Amino acid sequence: MIEQSATRSDAEIVRLEDAYKIYQMGTQEVKALAGVSISFKKGSFWAIMGPSGSGKSTMMNILGCLDRLSSGRYYLESQDVSGLDDDSLSEFRLRYLGFIFQSFNLIPQLTVQRNIELPLYYLGWDANQSAVRAKELADEVGLGDRLDHRPTELSGGQMQRVAIARALANDPQIIFADEPTGNLDTRTGEQILELLVELNGQGKTIIIVTHESSIAERAQRRLHMIDGVIDRIDESSNA
Amino acid sequence: MRQTKIIRNVWLGIENLLLHKLRSFLTMLGVVFGVGSVVAMLSVGEGASKEALEQIRKLGSNNIIVSSIKSAEEEATSTQHSHMSIYGLTYEDYRRVATNFEGVQQAAPVKLTRKDSRLRERAMELRIVGTTHEWFELVPRQVLAGRVLLHSDQEKQAPVAVLTEFGARKILATEHTIGQTVRMGGDQFEVVGIVKSESGQAGNIQIPDQEIDAYIPIEVARRYFGDIFTKRTSGGDEREMVELHQILVRVDDPKKVEAVAAGIERMLESSHKKKDYVVSVPLALLKQAEATKRTFNIVLGSIAGISLVVGGIGIMNIMLASVTERTREIGIRRAIGAKRKQIIYQFLIETVVLSTTGGMIGLGVGVLIPFLITYFSGMTTLITLNGILLPLLISMTIGILFGLYPAIRAAQVDPIIALRHE
Ligand SMILES: Nc1ncnc2c1ncn2[C@@H]1O[C@H](COP(=O)(O)OP(=O)(O)OP(=O)(O)O)[C@@H](O)[C@H]1O
Numbered sequence: 001m002i003e004q005s006a007t008r009s010d011a012e013i014v015r016l017e018d019a020y021k022i023y024q025m026g027t028q029e030v031k032a033l034a035g036v037s038i039s040f041k042k043g044s045f046w047a048i049m050g051p052s053g054s055g056k057s058t059m060m061n062i063l064g065c066l067d068r069l070s071s072g073r074y075y076l077e078s079q080d081v082s083g084l085d086d087d088s089l090s091e092f093r094l095r096y097l098g099f100i101f102q103s104f105n106l107i108p109q110l111t112v113q114r115n116i117e118l119p120l121y122y123l124g125w126d127a128n129q130s131a132v133r134a135k136e137l138a139d140e141v142g143l144g145d146r147l148d149h150r151p152t153e154l155s156g157g158q159m160q161r162v163a164i165a166r167a168l169a170n171d172p173q174i175i176f177a178d179e180p181t182g183n184l185d186t187r188t189g190e191q192i193l194e195l196l197v198e199l200n201g202q203g204k205t206i207i208i209v210t211h212e213s214s215i216a217e218r219a220q221r222r223l224h225m226i227d228g229v230i231d232r233i234d235e236s237s238n239a
Numbered sequence: 240m241r242q243t244k245i246i247r248n249v250w251l252g253i254e255n256l257l258l259h260k261l262r263s264f265l266t267m268l269g270v271v272f273g274v275g276s277v278v279a280m281l282s283v284g285e286g287a288s289k290e291a292l293e294q295i296r297k298l299g300s301n302n303i304i305v306s307s308i309k310s311a312e313e314e315a316t317s318t319q320h321s322h323m324s325i326y327g328l329t330y331e332d333y334r335r336v337a338t339n340f341e342g343v344q345q346a347a348p349v350k351l352t353r354k355d356s357r358l359r360e361r362a363m364e365l366r367i368v369g370t371t372h373e374w375f376e377l378v379p380r381q382v383l384a385g386r387v388l389l390h391s392d393q394e395k396q397a398p399v400a401v402l403t404e405f406g407a408r409k410i411l412a413t414e415h416t417i418g419q420t421v422r423m424g425g426d427q428f429e430v431v432g433i434v435k436s437e438s439g440q441a442g443n444i445q446i447p448d449q450e451i452d453a454y455i456p457i458e459v460a461r462r463y464f465g466d467i468f469t470k471r472t473s474g475g476d477e478r479e480m481v482e483l484h485q486i487l488v489r490v491d492d493p494k495k496v497e498a499v500a501a502g503i504e505r506m507l508e509s510s511h512k513k514k515d516y517v518v519s520v521p522l523a524l525l526k527q528a529e530a531t532k533r534t535f536n537i538v539l540g541s542i543a544g545i546s547l548v549v550g551g552i553g554i555m556n557i558m559l560a561s562v563t564e565r566t567r568e569i570g571i572r573r574a575i576g577a578k579r580k581q582i583i584y585q586f587l588i589e590t591v592v593l594s595t596t597g598g599m600i601g602l603g604v605g606v607l608i609p610f611l612i613t614y615f616s617g618m619t620t621l622i623t624l625n626g627i628l629l630p631l632l633i634s635m636t637i638g639i640l641f642g643l644y645p646a647i648r649a650a651q652v653d654p655i656i657a658l659r660h661e
């Protein structure tokens with residue numbers, strides 16, 4: 001066990017209690033989450049693993065406030081967010097969460113700078129401050145010289161770096177990454193992972209979905225899912 | 240702060256629209272033509288009503304004009320040689336209208352004649368009207384030199400003449416001519432004044448001073464020239480006996496103009512055997528002009544309205560396509576934390592920018608059209624501030640109205656599904 005000095009309630013950032021997500025497909029019910037209870041600590045690095053269709057993405061969407069539970073409770077920063085409305089969930093995403101996707105999800109018609117600035121725009125920052133921050137973030141991911149490029153002019157690895165810079169713009173508490181290396185070659189994937197490890201070192205909570213055990217190895221804990229339930233949790237010996 | 244934010248949002252909208260320049264341009268064409276036609280329509284309508292008002296002002300809005308006409312039977316027999324037609328308004332008609340006629344404030348008799356005239360060595364045929372000083376109150380015209388006819392001219396039966404600007408120019412009279420003698424027919428008149436004349440007509444009513452060159456006291460005209468006129472025609476001389484050619488009447492209250500006109504009509508009907516007069520009411524023309532304008536506005540307004548709606552539907556169509564095309568973008572924005580209303584706002588700004596830009600281009604087109612109409616047809620057109628603000632307001636409203644549905648559709652996009660969207 002990794003013991004942290006803070007009190008238990010301080011240390012906990014995410015908690016699911018008996019979480020269900022049920023999709024109604026005609027007469028048939030699909031239980032994408034079938035009673036999940038788990039708690040993540042602040043500053044931890046988790047990898048979620050499991051076969052296709054086991055409910056990994058569903059769990060990420062719930063944790064990332066993009067979706068709501070069918071039943072159960074979800075506490076984020078000790079606040080119950082399971083009953084919040086769409087606007088409040090948007091507000092949570094905007095202030096506390098960052099997302100990285102397998103397919104990067106940059107807006108193609110916007111430059112790298114504008115893509116990175118997007119969260120700041122919704123946070124109401126003014127143009128000059130946003131530009132300064134975007135430059136900082138681009139430097140941090142090693143793309144300071146690509147601010148005026150369009151996403152289509154970048155390689156996959158570079159696009160994912162832009163996505164990471166964008167996810168960091170609002171200085172989030174938690175970063176969710178759903179198969180962030182899935183579209184990258186092994187070497188580039190390693191580099192992206194290094195970035196995430198570094199961010200974890202700076203105190204950010206990281207939750208990543210991956211199929212690759214070499215990637216999962218770097219997380220402190222691995223959560224294995226099968227058919228919408230937690231199969232097992234294991235800890236890295238080297239963490 | 241709030242203001243710069245709006246400007247920034249508008250600018251972001253413009254940037255996005257500029258990504259598809261041709262598409263954006265084609266999208267707003269509908270609004271361009273819609274607004275263009277509204278502006279053009281309003282200016283033509285305003286111009287027409289201004290023109291009508293101007294005519295009524297020349298005729299006098301409280302006035303009734305009673306004119307002598309040759310009745311149909313008279314017209315038929317007058318071709319016979321050495322026949323003399325006797326018709327028209329009489330001195331008695333004038334007396335009855337002018338004294339104690341209900342609602343009549345003032346009346347002026349008009350007796351027309353043409354005489355060979357001479358001012359120094361310049362000889363011309365002048366068109367002369369015998370009338371009273373009341374004429375100049377009923378048909379107010381600017382005095383350019385000297386004075387108009389006075390009540391005392393009538394009493395003294397003074398041989399004085401007031402020239403119109405038109406007549407003065409014909410006979411080469413200037414302000415220095417005042418006090419000189421002009422010979423009309425066989426008689427000498429003293430030129431006492433020159434007044435400005437107006438020309439034109441409204442509907443089928445002529446401006447009363449149309450084609451008049453000189454005014455003299457009516458008693459003088461009657462005594463010197465009599466009531467019988469000889470017109471030289473190709474078939475020989477044609478003789479007519481007409482006491483008065485016109486009676487101008489002013490009514491004390493504009494609301495009573497039509498009732499008084501009807502009263503005069505009734506009175507003349509009972510005293511004339513033939514219908515050898517016509518009663519015209521300039522005010523009725525105004526109403527007629529306004530009714531025409533209203534019909535005009537309704538017809539053109541609905542055409543313009545239809546083209547605006549078509550323009551709006553065009554915008555809506557493209558924006559709906561754009562929402563589908565940008566589903567993924569919407570999903571990304573929502574995942575990052577954009578609220579539904581911010582997505583609505585973004586799309587709405589784009590449509591409003593499109594429609595208002597279209598509206599402004601349309602305004603340019605709409606200003607050009609009346610300009611060309613005036614240039615080629617001489618029709619009066621008038622662009623008022625309302626004529627400019629209204630279409631801009633309309634185009635903005637169109638943007639909001641027809642942009643709202645696509646924007647709401649955009650906001651309904653589920654981010655999870657949108658992010659999976661390829
Ligand atoms: N919108 C939906 N409607 C109906 N069923 C859904 C929906 N989304 C997910 N599911 C179902 O829920 C289950 C879990 O899906 P989920 O996407 O979470 O799996 P996953 O573990 O992320 O799989 P993968 O590794 O392939 O990404 C699947 O059976 C899927 O078919």
Ligand SMILES: [Mg+2]
Pocket residue numbers: 056057058
């Ligand atoms: Mg998945």
